[in-house]
């Protein structure tokens with residue numbers, strides 16, 4: 197056992213998540229649309245845009261929902277699921293709304309639900325105005341109106357329980373089964389030809405990196421005498437935003453769902469939307485103009501609808517998608533995810549501290565928010581976002597425990613949380629304690645709350661169906677609720693143990709606004725020889741009159757923390773009801789291997 201001295205230090209760089217930028221309130225939103233249009237299409241008539249703006253005014257009159265609370269996404273606990281894999285169809289999800297709301301969830305992120313041949317788990321959309329019939333649970337003879345009703349009823353039930361609903365929309369590409377593409381490939385003079393990017397050879401956009409290395413040989417696919425461009429699978433042709441019709445059509449697609457009551461959209465793969473020859477075709481300035489356009493459309497019709505950036509990029513690039521509070525409201529913090537895994541493997545807080553330092557994570561506008569996650573429907577991504585090649589190698593070596601889990605030749609790991617942590621509930625709960633208490637809005641990936649494992653059977657079925665060896669299907673299996681029920685009744689089962697710890701954390705997190713809105717102040721621990729102790733990640737979360745001290749023991753050893761005079765913990769238990777253990781003289785706090793405490797602080801901590 198090691199004796200630790202508890203020291204508190206105040207950093208004036210600690211408000212890493214809040215900047216003082218003002219909203220661009222002065223420019224009226226219609227003007228924003230016009231400004232974007234002129235920037236993107238300088239020599240094009242504005243007739244179509246003017247027509248679109250009229251449509252918007254009509255839609256605004258039609259939409260009767262009560263307004264969203266300002267910045268609601270800062271208090272959200274998001275749960276991401278595939279409707280069919282979670283529980284068959286929308287009726288199945290409705291049956292589980294109580295389960296979700298008891299867990300503390302107040303925002304559902306529905307993984308792709310729109311019509312699709314499902315070769316990329318629904319990110320290959322063939323109709324933006326229809327939901328896949330199999331997840332609606334309607335009969336073959338049901339009319340479009342009846343189908344729409346099922347979804348609307350689901351939205352109403354979720355809203356009644358205080359759960360908002362957002363879903364995925366692929367803006368960069370469609371499925372090759374989309375009507376536009378079917379037309380586009382027919383001939384050079386087809387009216388939809390210009391909806392996609394065609395070339396006689398593969399010489400355009402040569403500097404564009406290949407995203408699906410190991411699964412796709414090129415960003416160009418031959419189709420007759422021509423090639424079409426795609427950033428992801430060859431069955432996902434990229435849309436051509438140089439054609440203004442695409443911008444308007446995609447806006448109309450978003451509006452269609454907004455009118456039905458959807459609370460937000462996850463903007464899939466946004467860094468790649470605009471292409472220019474001679475560039476990397478990522479994060480180009482025009483991309484930001486497009487996102488600003490979409491945001492203004494949402495703001496005109498229903499302000500505070502969430503636009504969430506899926507930009508798998510370094511935070512310095514991602515913050516640009518927040519704009520001046522006029523692009524996305526929120527964005528995923530990609531590098532924090534692998535660095536949480538690295539910290540736990542190293543038993544050292546440094547990777548997390550470094551990632552959240554202002555050098556790596558810049559300030560964001562005051563209305564914006566990071567979304568944080570440990571696992572999602574994709575691989576544990578190590579592309580671009582890690583800080584060094586050394587990190588990539590370290591994380592891959594420590595967590596890719598089975599060569600079958602590799603994704604994109606060492607650039608990712610396809611495994612569920614429980615598998616990555618060797619089915620050790622202590623490490624799983626520690627990782628959750630870190631994610632849930634650091635700044636940002638947490639996203640829970642369905643099944644992780646009870647330690648769901650990789651699903652080999654589902655993976656095999658899917659690679660047979662899609663013809664692509666996409667290991668991400670390992671992390672996307674079905675939930676067997678009958679089997680789960682039996683396990684949940686047995687306190688010795690792994691599922692029970694994981695659920696017991698995680699559900700307690702999630703429910704507790706929901707009660708405190710400081711996690712989603714407050715500032716963070718790092719707390720430094722030093723041992724009796726005045727040396728910094730790196731195995732404990734500790735910080736204060738502060739918002740209005742809430743002040744919590746978080747202590748995460750990353751180490752496999754028990755630790756003793758000397759409290760000195762700086763802190764006076766009156767409570768016997770932390771806010772999750774965990775007993776706080778002290779040494780006999782009450783001067784030192786004992787924390788078990790991989791344990792965590794969330795302690796309410798009432799005294800003034802200023803040294």
Ligand code: GLC
Pocket residue numbers: 316319320366428464465506573574
């Ligand atoms: C996003 C999705 C991923 C999908 C890709 C292409 O990155 O998260 O699952 O394959 O976009 O749409």
